Amino acid sequence: MEYKDTLLMPKTDFPMRGNLPKREPELQAKWEEMNIYQKVQERTKERPLFVLHDGPPYANGDIHMGHALNKVLKDFIVRYKSMSGYSAPYVPGWDTHGLPIEQALTNKGVKRKEMTVAEFRKLCAEYAYEQVDSQREQFMRLGVRGDWFNPYITLEPRYEAQQIKVFGDMAKKGYIYKGLKPVYWSPSSESALAEAEIEYQDKRSPSIYVGFDVKDGKNVLEAGTKMIIWTTTPWTIPANLGIAVHKDLDYVVVNENGQKYVVAKELLENVTSELEWENPSIEKTVKGSELERITTKHPLYERESLVILGEHVTTDSGTGCVHTAPGHGEDDFLVGKQYGLEVLCPVDDKGVMTAEAPGFEGMFYDEANKPITQKLEEAGALLKLKFITHSYPHDWRTKKPVIFRATAQWFASIDKFRKELLDAVKETKWVPAWGETRLFNMVRDRGDWCISRQRAWGVPIPVFYAENGDSIITDETIEHVSQLFREHGSNVWFEKEAKDLLPEGFTHPGSPNGKFTKEQDIMDVWFDSGSSHQAVLEERSDLQRPADLYLEGSDQYRGWFNSSLTTGVAVTGKAPYKGVLSHGFALDGDGRKMSKSLGNVIVPAKVMKQLGADILRLWVASVDYQADVRVSDPILKQVAEVYRKIRNTFRFLLGNLADFDPTKDKVAYENLREVDQYMLVKLNDLVKHVHDSYENYEFASIYHAVNNFCTLDLSSFYLDFAKDVLYIEATDNPERRAMQTVLHEALVVLAKLLSPILSHTTDEVWPYIPGVAEESVQLTDMPEVKDLPDSEALVKKWDRFLDLRDDVLKALEEARNEKVIGKSLTAYVRLYVNGSTKELLESISENLKQLFIVSGFEIAGAVDEAPEHALKLDNASIVVEKADGETCERCWVVTPDVGQDPAHPTLCPRCAEVVKENYSHLA
Numbered sequence: 073m074e075y076k077d078t079l080l081m082p083k084t085d086f087p088m089r090g091n092l093p094k095r096e097p098e099l100q101a102k103w104e105e106m107n108i109y110q111k112v113q114e115r116t117k118e119r120p121l122f123v124l125h126d127g128p129p130y131a132n133g134d135i136h137m138g139h140a141l142n143k144v145l146k147d148f149i150v151r152y153k154s155m156s157g158y159s160a161p162y163v164p165g166w167d168t169h170g171l172p173i174e175q176a177l178t179n180k181g182v183k184r185k186e187m188t189v190a191e192f193r194k195l196c197a198e199y200a201y202e203q204v205d206s207q208r209e210q211f212m213r214l215g216v217r218g219d220w221f222n223p224y225i226t227l228e229p230r231y232e233a234q235q236i237k238v239f240g241d242m243a244k245k246g247y248i249y250k251g252l253k254p255v256y257w258s259p260s261s262e263s264a265l266a267e268a269e270i271e272y273q274d275k276r277s278p279s280i281y282v283g284f285d286v287k288d289g290k291n292v293l294e295a296g297t298k299m300i301i302w303t304t305t306p307w308t309i310p311a312n313l314g315i316a317v318h319k320d321l322d323y324v325v326v327n328e329n330g331q332k333y334v335v336a337k338e339l340l341e342n343v344t345s346e347l348e349w350e351n352p353s354i355e356k357t358v359k360g361s362e363l364e365r366i367t368t369k370h371p372l373y374e375r376e377s378l379v380i381l382g383e384h385v386t387t388d389s390g391t392g393c394v395h396t397a398p399g400h401g402e403d404d405f406l407v408g409k410q411y412g413l414e415v416l417c418p419v420d421d422k423g424v425m426t427a428e429a430p431g432f433e434g435m436f437y438d439e440a441n442k443p444i445t446q447k448l449e450e451a452g453a454l455l456k457l458k459f460i461t462h463s464y465p466h467d468w469r470t471k472k473p474v475i476f477r478a479t480a481q482w483f484a485s486i487d488k489f490r491k492e493l494l495d496a497v498k499e500t501k502w503v504p505a506w507g508e509t510r511l512f513n514m515v516r517d518r519g520d521w522c523i524s525r526q527r528a529w530g531v532p533i534p535v536f537y538a539e540n541g542d543s544i545i546t547d548e549t550i551e552h553v554s555q556l557f558r559e560h561g562s563n564v565w566f567e568k569e570a571k572d573l574l575p576e577g578f579t580h581p582g583s584p585n586g587k588f589t590k591e592q593d594i595m596d597v598w599f600d601s602g603s604s605h606q607a608v609l610e611e612r613s614d615l616q617r618p619a620d621l622y623l624e625g626s627d628q629y630r631g632w633f634n635s636s637l638t639t640g641v642a643v644t645g646k647a648p649y650k651g652v653l654s655h656g657f658a659l660d661g662d663g664r665k666m667s668k669s670l671g672n673v674i675v676p677a678k679v680m681k682q683l684g685a686d687i688l689r690l691w692v693a694s695v696d697y698q699a700d701v702r703v704s705d706p707i708l709k710q711v712a713e714v715y716r717k718i719r720n721t722f723r724f725l726l727g728n729l730a731d732f733d734p735t736k737d738k739v740a741y742e743n744l745r746e747v748d749q750y751m752l753v754k755l756n757d758l759v760k761h762v763h764d765s766y767e768n769y770e771f772a773s774i775y776h777a778v779n780n781f782c783t784l785d786l787s788s789f790y791l792d793f794a795k796d797v798l799y800i801e802a803t804d805n806p807e808r809r810a811m812q813t814v815l816h817e818a819l820v821v822l823a824k825l826l827s828p829i830l831s832h833t834t835d836e837v838w839p840y841i842p843g844v845a846e847e848s849v850q851l852t853d854m855p856e857v858k859d860l861p862d863s864e865a866l867v868k869k870w871d872r873f874l875d876l877r878d879d880v881l882k883a884l885e886e887a888r889n890e891k892v893i894g895k896s897l898t899a900y901v902r903l904y905v906n907g908s909t910k911e912l913l914e915s916i917s918e919n920l921k922q923l924f925i926v927s928g929f930e931i932a933g934a935v936d937e938a939p940e941h942a943l944k945l946d947n948a949s950i951v952v953e954k955a956d957g958e959t960c961e962r963c964w965v966v967t968p969d970v971g972q973d974p975a976h977p978t979l980c981p982r983c984a985e986v987v988k989e990n991y992s993h994l995a
Contacts, residue, residue: 073987073991073994074994075961075962075978075979075983075987077991077994078962078986078987078990078991078994079799079800079962080731080798080799080800080801080803080808081727081799082723082724082726082727082728082730082798083727083730084723084726084727084730084840085840086722086723086726086727086836086837086840087723088719088720088723090684090686090715090716090719090833092683092684092685092686092687092832092833093680093681093682093683093684095684095832095836096213096215096680096684096685096686096832097213099832099835099836100212100213100215100832103217103835103848106847106848108217108848108850109162109217109218109219109220111848111850111851112154112217112850112851113159113161113614115851116154116158116159116160117159118159119157119158119159120157120158120159121158121159121160121161121615121616121620122153122158122159122160122620122621123160123161123609123615123616123619123620123621124146124149124150124153124160124162124619124620124621124622124623125163125604125605125608125609125615125619125621125622125648125649126146126162126163126164126165126218126224127142127165127601127622127623127624127628127632128165128166128167128168128224128226128601128604128632129142129166129167129207130166130167130168130170130172131166131167131168131173131200131203131204131207131225132172132173132176132203133203134206134207134210134675134677135207135210135211135676135677136658136666136673136675136676137658137666137674137675137676137703138625138657138658139207139211139676140214140658140676140688140692141655141658141692141697141701142623142624142625142655143211143214143216144214144216144688144689144692145623145653145655145692145697145769145771146162146216146623147162147214147215147216147217147218147689147828147831148692148693148766148771148828148829149621149623149766149769149828150162150217150218151217151827151828151831151850152766152828152854154850155824155827155828155850155852155853155854156763156766156853156854157853161219161614161615162216162217162218162219163218163219163222163223163224163608163612163614163615164208164211164216164218164219164220164223164224165223165224165225165226165604165608166200166203166204166207166223166224166225166226167226167597167600167601168197168200168203168204168225168226168227169196169200169226169227169529169530169531169594169597169600170527170529170530170597170600171261171263171469171470171527171529172469173196173199173200173203173529174196174527174528174529175469175470176199177192177195177196177199182195184528188566189528189566190563190566190567192528192529193528193529193563193566194563196528196529197227197563200225200227201225204223204225208220208223210676210677213677213680213685214676214680214685214688214689215685215686215689215831215832217831217850219614224604224607224608224611224612226531226597226600226601226604226607227561227562228561229557229558229559229560229561229562230558230607230611231603231604231607231608231611232531232557232558232561232562232607233554233555233557233558233607234554234603234606234607234610234611235531235595235599235600235603235606235607236531236534236550236553236554236557237550237554237606238599238603238606238607238639238642238643239533239534239550239595239599240534240545240547240550240551240554241642241643242484242639242642242643243545243550244545244547245488245489245642246485246488247484247485247488247489247642248482248483248484248485248523248545249482249483249485250480250481250482250483250535250543251480251481251483252415252478252479252480252481253402253405253478253479253481253483253520253522254398254399254400254401254402254404254405254417254476254477254478255476255477255478255479255481255522256269256270256465256474256475256476256522257421257423257474257475257476257477257479258467258470258472258474259421259422259423259436259437259472259474259475260423260467260470260472261467261469261470261527262421262422262526262527263525263526263527264479264481264522264524264525264526265467265474265522267518267630269467269468269469269598270465270466270467270468270474271465271466271468272463272464272465272466273463273464273466273471274461274462274463274464275461275462275463275464275466275473276459276460276461277304277305277441277459277460277461277462277464278304278306278441278442278445278457278458278459279302279303279304279456279457279458279459279460280302280303280304280306280445280448280454280455280456280457281300281301281302281343281346281347281391281454281455281456282300282301282302282303282309282371282395282448282453282454282455283298283299283300283333283371283452283453283455284298284299284300284301284315284368284369284370284371284377284453285297285298285368285369285371285453286298286299286334286366286367286368286369287367287368287369287376288366288367289366290365290366292358292362292363292366293325293334293363293366294332296332297325297332297333297334298331298332298333298334298453298455299315299333299334299368299379299393300333300334300335300343300391300393300455301315301390301391301393301394301395302389302390302391302395303395304460304462305400305441305475306440306441306444306445306448307419307425307432307437307438307440307441307444308395308397308400309371309372309395309397309444309448310372310373310418310425310428310429310430310432310444311397311398311399311400311416311417311418311419311428311429312370312377312395312396312397313377313378313396313397313398313408313413313414313416314377314378314379314380314396314398314404314407314408314411314413315368315377315378315379315380315393315394315395315396316379316380316381316382316384316385316393316394316396316403316404316407317336317360317363317364317379317380317381317382317385317392317393317394318336318360318381318382318383318385318386318392319359319360319361319364319381320359320360320361321336321337321338321359321360321385321387321392322336322337322338322357322358322359322360323335323336323337323357323358323359323360323363323392323393324336324337324340324354324355324356324357325354325355325356325357325358326340326349326352326353326354326355327352327353327355328347328349328350328351328352328353329350332355333352334363334393335391335392335393336387336391336392336393337357338387338392339387339390339391339392340352340354342389343391346456347455347456348456360381360385360392361381363379364379364380364381365378365379365380366378366379367379371448371451371453372431372444372447372448372451372453373430377396378411378413380396380407380408380410380411380413381407382394382396382403382407384403384407396408396413397416398413398414398415398416398478399415399416399417399418399477399478400417400419400475400476400477400478401476402476402519405478415478416428417477417478417479419437419475419477421526422436423436423437423438423475424436424437425437425440431443431447432444437475438473445457481522481523481524481593482522482523482524482533482535482591482593483520483521483522483523484520484521484523484599484638484642485520486515486518486519486520486521486638487520489641489642490515490516492641492645493515493637493638493641494512494515494516496637496640496641496646496647497511497512497515497637497647498512499646499647500647500649500650500651500652501650501651501652502651502652503651503652503653503654503698503769504654504698507626507629507652507654510629511629511633511634511637511652514629514630514634515634515637521596521635521638522596523595523596523599524593524594524595524596525593525594525595525596525597526592526593527594528594529594530594530595530597530600531562531594531595531599531600532562532565532566532590532591532592532593532594532595533591533593533594533595534549534550534553534554534565534591535590535591536549536570536573536574536588536589536590536591537570537588537589537590537591538580538581538582538583538588539582539583539584539585539587539588540582540583541582542580542582544580544582544588548575548578549574549575549578552573552574552575553565553573556573565590570588570589570590571586571587571588573590574588598631598632598634598635599635599639601632601635601636602632602634602635602636602638602639602640603639604636605617605618605619605636605639605640605648605649606639606643609648617640617644617648618640618646618647618648618649618650619648619649619650620649620650620651621649621650621651621652621653622636622648622649622651622652622653623652623653623654623655624654624655625654625655625656625657626654626655626656626657627657628654629654633652633654636648636649653769654698655697655698655701656697656698656699656700656701657700657701658674658700658701658702658703659700659701659702659703660672660674660702660703660704661702661703661704661705661706661707662702662704663700663702672704674703674704674705674708676688679708683708683712684832685832686715686830686831686832686833687708687711687712687715688708689829689830689831690711690714690715690775690829690830691703691707691708691711692771693771693772693774693775693829694711694714694772694775695772696772697771697772714775714779715830715833717779717782717783717787718778718779718782718822718826718830718833719833721782721786721787721791721822722819722822722823722833722837724791725815725816725818725819725822726819726837726840726841728794728798728812728815729812729815729816729819729841729842731803732809732812732815732816732842733842733843734813734816734842734843735843737804737809737812737813738809738813738816739806739809739810739813741860742861743810744810744813744814745807745810745917745918746866746869746870746916746917746918747790747870747916747918747923748810748811748813748814749860749866750866750867750869750870751785751790751814751818752814752817752860753860753863753866753867754781754785754867755781755814755817755818755821756857756858756860756863757867758777758778758781758821758825759821759825759854759855759856759857759858760857761773761774761777762774762777762778762825763854763857765777766828766854771829774825774829775829778822778825778826781822782822786818789874789877790814792925793922793923793924793925794811794815796922796925796963797811797922798811798812800962800963800982800983800986801986802986802989802990803990816841816842816843819837819841820841820844820855821855823837823838823841823849824849824852824853824854824855825854825855827849827850827852831850834849835848835849835850837849869912869915872909872912873912873913873916873923875946875947876905876909876912876913876947876948877923877924879945879946879947879948879950880901880903880924880926880948880950881924882943882945883901883943883945883950883952884896884899884901884926884952886943886952887899887952892952892953892954893952893954895964896924896925896926897925897926897927897955897959897964897965897966898927898954898955898959898966899926899927899928899952899953899954899955900926900927900928900929900952900953900954900955900956901924901926901928901929901930901950901951901952901953902930902932902950902951902953903929903930903931903932903948903949903950904931904932904933904934904935904936904937904938904942904948904949904950904951905931905934905935905947905948905949906934906935907934909947909948910931913931914931921965926955927955927957927965927966927967928955928956928966928967932951935948935949938951939951955967956968957969957970958970958971958978960978960979960980960983961978961979961983962978962979962980962983962987963980963982963983965980965982967980969981972984973988975988976988
């Protein structure tokens, strides 16, 4: 007889190697065939809704690691919620308007000037849909479950129709107005920008000190005294109409070489150093308030610059006398308005100086710096020129500098409902908590939102103009335009004349001849995406407003979180979300931003091709995503190692359940041995911990807890000694069935707990599990936390035993190193322990030799009776010797009893008994 044929070795068809790049697409094809998203929604349809509202990624280019991080985090939450008492629909979305798509077409050789706006917009839409298709495929490859073929897309007619309604609602409440104001203007994009579209980069600029001669000193200053201003934008000097001072600051008149100058007293030392004055003497000190309405001569033109008072003047830098050009700065504009200053803006859409800047017409603003500085020098007004590198606003898309430029724009007034916005921020749950402070401060400090853009590809601002110039925004026109957009899409705005876009028979007192024109500007794309609470949550019957959660990168505090809050509160009086969760950016292994030039870009598609989506998903679970996260090949390799351990655990559990039928063989909890009950308590603790972690969005905690359970509780302890029962005993041995009961429970629980994270692997495991009825683990619920009797006492007892076992394992390792023994089954262990440890060991009814995986074991005495050569450890003194006897050919235990049964001379009595009773037919 071949005794190896009598061993119940693990058997399973579940493959050891994941081969995820090949297997995952097969699983995804199966999900598509069975329509898994619909099946999950059908199963959970009677449950309360949990809506995670997807922030729309921009439809341009392949997805990057930031996209992958974001979508996978969302998938964890949605999958968990659908397995824990909720109906959790997930409707993905895309942002499809704006400059990058216009730019992409231009780069492909599309000649926009040679076609109508409507024709160009059709090409933009086609390109956007191509990008949506490409990104959808990549997101689905990540294993993200959602309503992928019924997403929301901001260019869709139904979306645009609702966006028009949001605009109309805000206009009706008086929140929308048109005004001439300085806004961020991007000459490279030829469009106004919102604050969210600005990023700061270093720029080298000329720094100049300029003297303005006093013309009428109002009996405070003498004519010819120079008031000194400082600026880093010489190109704005032609637009200067004033000099601002602070009413409460002290200003000094100083004499340097016979010339008198005015600067703030606090800044005199700094100005003296900058202008390299040798010995300035203070002749007079006056309050800023005394300088009001003094006139100075513009250094380049025959006009006056008025001295005005402004609260924005500080002594942080400069001279305390602030160059004021109302057409080029927000503070300048506001203070200039109080004094009736003109809003002069001698720069056009392309950033080129106009005829309103005589002598510099036709020059690009940045190139005008040098000739303007030269003219100032010729006029004797330039006191100092040097170059500085400073942080300067740039267009986040073209990466080129922006300017402040006064233009007629449409604005959403923030002031009119700022308090409601701030209240809504406070009522929202923020994770991390600092998100509340961040958005609160942004809303508190922000100016009005410039919502108009001078581009072609976007949703038109639905405003008509009467013959007398009146703006027309009424309930009737908004409803009509919204309906037109729902039927035909917003291209209709560019295909038809104004009269054809108005309701039939529409009249207006400002148009006696019945003639109307329409607005040509489009809306800021943040208004597009910020309207999604209305265009998606309200529009679709399977969703609801407010959403339970918005989850995006931390850059969206100034972006989508902000614009959604603004439109949401404006329309409904409340935030469109109950909770906001933000994540950091994906960086390389050294914490650097990924860039092609550095060659440190990790591409999701490549990771999935080499390792599989589940490795990428497990990486997402492993990181502290609320801060910036690192990813590199070595990091992914470590994650793949953890994945391998988890997969091997699944395989070992499956292998040892080949002959287990839970309907017949499962042992009731009260009939299990203590050690088996202990493992179920540990498993129950894991269930509770994982539930709490999912609820708090702490996925790294799940990653570590599951990894520890698989490697420490199972692999290093329970599964390690279980082999002696599972392989050796007869099929129906009560101890074996008890252990299989634990293994089966652990397998089902782990598959469910990990389903949101390892979505492919757990679905691959599921059909191999004996006794499961559902066709996918996704169609099950999370395991519930059980109320197991006396669990605390059980854990306390067995945790103590495991501490002692650790000591025994250390002693065995030392004995192995000293060649006293080979494998642990060749060892005989004598323990010298104190009273409480002796009581512990005597209270354990399980086979202690089996638990320690040795062939012989005895409690040999008290700790102080241990021989000199005993290994003294925390819980015991231990002597390890070579076990006496022969090695059983079947179980490898060393015992003097081998051969007691003459029919089986190479077996121990236990094995001989099992073979005789169960395998006599093999003889």
